[in-house]
Amino acid sequence: MLIRPATAADVPSIEEIVNAAYTPYVSRIGQPPAPMTVDYHRLVATTSNASVLVEDSSVLGVIITVVEPDHLMIENVAVAPTAQGHGYGRTLLAHAEQQAHALGLSQLRLYTNAAMTENLALYPRIGYVEVARRSEDGFERVYFTKDL
Numbered sequence: 662m663l664i665r666p667a668t669a670a671d672v673p674s675i676e677e678i679v680n681a682a683y684t685p686y687v688s689r690i691g692q693p694p695a696p697m698t699v700d701y702h703r704l705v706a707t708t709s710n711a712s713v714l715v716e717d718s719s720v721l722g723v724i725i726t727v728v729e730p731d732h733l734m735i736e737n738v739a740v741a742p743t744a745q746g747h748g749y750g751r752t753l754l755a756h757a758e759q760q761a762h763a764l765g766l767s768q769l770r771l772y773t774n775a776a777m778t779e780n781l782a783l784y785p786r787i788g789y790v791e792v793a794r795r796s797e798d799g800f801e802r803v804y805f806t807k808d809l
Contacts (some may be wrong), residue, residue, distance in 0.1 A: 664756045667711035667723065672701045674720035675713065682739040689776040695800060696737040710736070712756060714749055724753040726760060733761040735771035751787065758809060767809050775801040
């Protein structure tokens with residue numbers, strides 16, 4: 662297993678993973694979740710914020726991070742549904758922790774949709790603390806932080 666920066670060649674796999682991972686939430690939220698509307702071609706071409714988890718030359722997961730002055734923001738983490746349940750999501754989140762440490766940042770932040778109850782249960786179990794709930798851009802978002 663390898664986590665590396667995403668390349669243009671990875672974009673079709675990234676889009677496939679994101680769409681497959683988030684499609685089950687469309688009916689709960691009433692619209693496509695925000696990660697399904699991102700232009701991944703542009704994101705990968707213009708930033709170094711996307712990393713992919715690769716095993717046996719197959720892209721199985723993606724994480725999008727943004728470096729802020731005082732924290733690392735996790736914009737998206739997604740694992741192919743066929744690869745879920747193997748710890749790849751946690752591996753990607755651990756990669757973000759390593760990235761934050763390397764940058765001298767002491768906090769991770771992320772948000773999820775309030776309708777994604779699986780995430781609301783998972784994040785506290787792995788050290789994230791809920792800090793806010795807000796309506797933004799037509800979504801009910803729940804914000805979490807993790808001090809490193």
